Amino acid sequence: MDVVTLIWLYILGLVRWLLHEAPLQVINFIRSLPTLIPELLKWLWDFIWFNFKPLAQIIVIPGLAFILLFAMIAVWFERKFLARAMLRIGPYYCGKRSGWLQVIADFLKLFFKEFVIPDDAEKVLFLAAPVLLPTIPALAITLIPFDSNWVLFDAGGLSLPVFLAIAGLAPVIPIFTGWAANNKYTIIGSFRTAYLYISGEIPLVICAAATALLAGSLDLVDIVEAQKPIWFAIPQFIGFLIFFVGLILEAERTPFDVPTAETELVMGWRTEFSGVLFGFTMMAEYLSFLGWTLLFIVLYLGGYLGPSLFGVPLYDHIFWMLLKLAVIVVIIVLIRTVYPRLRLDQTLRLGWNYLMPLSLLNLLMTIILKWGLII
C-alpha cells in the first residue's frame, strides 16, 4: 500500500471514531462526573494540604503572625491594664482611644532609632544576642501541639524533652550578653540570670517529668490526649502550682524580674541595648513568656481540649488553646500590679527550699499513683 492510501484509511478511521466512539465516551465521561469531581477536589486539597500546611503553620499559627500578634496584643493589654491600675488612661491617641496602634508606632520608632554599640563591647556577641534571644523561644514554640494534627515540628515521642532542651538554652545568651556589653550593671544582671534559671528550671523539669509519667508518654500530643478524662491540673495540683510559679520565674515576670530589676540595676543585662536591639530583647521576653505558658497549658490545662459540660466533652479546637492562653496572660499581668519584686536571695530561697522539694514530692506521689493504677 502506498502512503496516500494509508492517510485515507487513517482519516476514515478518525471519522468513524468520531461518529461511533466519541459520543459514547463523552456520555460516559459526563455520567462519571459526579464521582470524578470530588476525587479531583480531594486530590487538589491533598496537594495544597501537603504542600501548604507547613507554610500555613510557619506563617499563621504558631508561626510569625501568631507570635507578632500575641506580642502586640499582650503589650497593648499590659499597658492599658497597668494604666488603669495606676489611675491613668494609657495609650489614647493612636488608634481611636483604645490606643492599639501605639504598639506599632513604638515598634517603628524603635526600629528607626539609632542604636549605640559601646566602644568596649564584644561586638559580635553583642549584636548576635538580640537575634538569638527571640529565636530560642520561637524554636520551642514550634513543638507545641495546637491541635492533634497541627504540630509544626512533630518530634514524636521526643517533643517534651526537646522543648525543655531548647528552652534550657535561653539563659546562656543573657549571661554572654552581660559580659559582652562590658558594663557593671549588665554583668550583675547576667549573674543574677544564671542563679535564677538554675533555681527555677530544675523544679520545672521535674514537674514536666511527673506529667509525662502520668500520661505514659513524652509526646506532647499524647499528654494532651491523656487529659481527656480529667485535666492534669487536678491530679497534679502541686505540680500545677510549682509550674505556674516557675513559669513566671523563667519568663522574668514581675515578682521575679530580678535580672532586669529597673530600680536596682537600671535594666540589668539589657542596659546597653538601644533602638531595635532593645526591641528584640523585649520581643524575646514576650516570646519566652508565650512558650512557657503554652507548655503550661499543654501539660496541665488540657491543651486544645475543650471543657466538658455535664460529662459531654466539647469540640476540641485551637480556639480553646487561645482562650486558655488569654486567661493565663490576664492573671500574670494582674500579678504584676499587686506584687513587688523579690530580692535575689529570696527568689533563690523560694526555688531551692520550696519549689525543689515540693516538685520531688510531686514526682514521688505521681509514681505511687501510677503504680497504684497499674496494679
Add this chain to the structure above:
Amino acid sequence: MTEPEIKPEVMRISWGPQHPMSGQTRILIDVDGEVVRRIIADIGFTHRGIEKILENRTFIQGIVPIERMVMADTANIALGYVQAVEEALGIEVPERAKWIRSLICEMGRINSHLYAFGLQVECTGYFPAVFLWTTVDREVLLDLFEKLTGARWSYSFFIPGGVRADLPEGFRDEVRRAVEYLRRRFQDYWDAMVENPLFEMRNRGVGVLSREDAIRLGATGPVLRGSGVDMDVRKDEPYAAYGDLDFKVITEREGDCFARLKVRFHEIEQSLNIMEQIADEIPGGPVRTKVPLFPRSKPGVEALSRVETARGELGVHIFTDGGLKPYRVKINSPTLRNMYVFERLAELNRVLVADLPVILYSIDPWYLDCDR
C-alpha cells in the same frame, strides 16, 4: 569630691544621676557580688549655695530662695527661716497666724510623706502604681494650697509677722472634707501595700539602725523615731500652735525600713488629726502684724529656730550686723544628717544591691536639701 581608693576585691559602681532611682545625687558603691561593702555619698554634688544667696537678699526676699531647698515641703522650711527672722528682729506674731502656719505645715508634711511613701514602695519593684496613687491623692492638698495661698507648690505664704492672708470663706469645711477623703485612701494603702507579705519581706530587717547608733550618728526625723527615740521638735520645743494641739509622737522600735515607713504612715494620720483640730478650734483675730518692707536689724543679734520638717529637724541660725540683710545664715538640714546615717548603714548591716534603693528612699532624701 576625691574618690577613696578601690580595694582590689570590690567593684565600684557610680550609682550616679543616670540611674532611674537615684534622683539628682551621685552615690558610689563598692560591691562584692551582690553585697554592698561601702557606700560613699557624694555630698555637695548639687550644691547651689543657698546660704550665700540668703546673705545677698533682704530678710523678706530670703523667703523665696530658701523654699527652693525642699520643694515637696516648702512650708516647713520657710517656717524655719521666718521664725529665725522674727526672733532676730523681735517681731510678735498674732495667735491666729500661728494656727494657720501649723495648718499649712501639717498639709505640707502629709504632702511630703506621701511622696516618700510612694517612692519607697516603687523602689521595692512595684510597677509605679502606688507612686501615682499618692501623686493623685496629693492633688486634694494642692487644691487646698491653691485656694489658700494662690500657688500649688512654692507658696511663700509665711512672712515675718504672720501670714499673707486669712483663711478664705468655707475653707474649714473643705479641710474637713479633704481629711475625710485622705483617711479613706490611707486605709486602701494600708490594705493593699503595707499588709502585702511580699512588700513586708522586702522591707523588714533591711537597713536596721539600732537606737544607740541612731543617737550616735545623729539621725533625725522619721529615721530617728523609727529607731525608737521619742524626739520631735513639735513636742520638745513647741513652736507655732503645736503647744495647744493634741497629737502623739510616733515611734517604732525595729529601726528597719519597714519601721520608717510605718512611722511616716502613722505621722500622716496624726497630721490629719491636727488638721481637723485646727479647722475646729482656730481662734479669731488678725493674721499679721505690721512689719516694714525692708526691716533693719540690730547689730550683733543671733537667732536660732528649730522646726520639725517632714524629713527631720531643721535648724536655721541667723547672724545680723545691723543691715537690711542677714550677715550669715547657717542651715542645718535634716537630709544631710540622714545621709551620713545612710553611708554608715552598709557597715552596720549586710546590705545587698537590691536593698540599696529601698534603704535610700526609706531615709527620704532630698538632695538639694542635703547640699543646700
